[in-house]
Amino acid sequence: MPEMIDRRDRATLFRTRLLQALEGRSQSWLARETGLDRSTISALLAPGTRLPNAQAAADCASVLGVSCDWLLGLTDRRDPPDVLAARAVTLVPAARALFDDTILAWHRAAKGAKIRHVPATLPDLLKTPEVLAFEYAAILPDPGPALSAFQAQREGLDASLPDFEIALPRHELVSFASGTGYWSGLAPELRRAQLDHFAEVLETRYPALRLYLFDAHRVFSAPVTVFGSDRAVVYLGQQYLVLTDQARVAEAAQHFDHLVREAGHSARDTPGLIRGLAV
Structure with a gap:
């Protein structure tokens, strides 16, 4: 209740x-713009x-470009609803790159906060150079x-990630271990080295750092990263869908936490599960 x-x-x-x-404009100006008597x-x-x-x-709020509710003390959000809505969901170009400046900026802005991450394939932050070179060969003729x-960049981020959770469909690791689908053509010794890493x-x-493996037959997730309580980012491929409304960010965090519960194992068990796939 308010x-x-x-x-x-x-x-x-x-x-x-x-x-x-x-902002320093006169009462006469406001009267003229709103049509109200001075x-x-x-x-x-x-x-x-x-x-x-x-x-x-309403007239004062419209002329001044602020929220009527803010003027009346009903909210602390100064911007009008249409502006808030436009800012709450935005599309940002996504580069096909190892780690673009946009992602780095989001990580830095969330320094010290909990980050929840569902990667599109395997998490880039944990890949070996050989696996990265294989994956990005089409766009990096000279990957060195x-x-x-x-x-x-990765080493610089390590110190700023005190609470980093990753949720990954188990079949992604199974496919990687067997060298099928997306990972077809990657040498077995490189796959084993990656799993050991x-x-x-x-x-x-x-x-x-904690990683959980969930069953995609039971629950599904698009690639998404939740940066603390301020931003959730869904990876669409060529674009990021960015949510900044705190209620929507909280819902994205709850979705991630559901994936963790569905994993059915503790993060301590994950290394053993991964080594079991490397056999």
């Missing part, structure tokens, strides 16, 4: 926010308990410089 505010306090808050939204504007800005009617509040730059890193960096 908190009830005394009329006197609400009137004070309205005057304060109306003056903030005016005496009405003066009365609204004078100390007391005077509050606008719905029409006057790109791999070196990626390794430097996965297990070793997960053991070394536990509990800061």
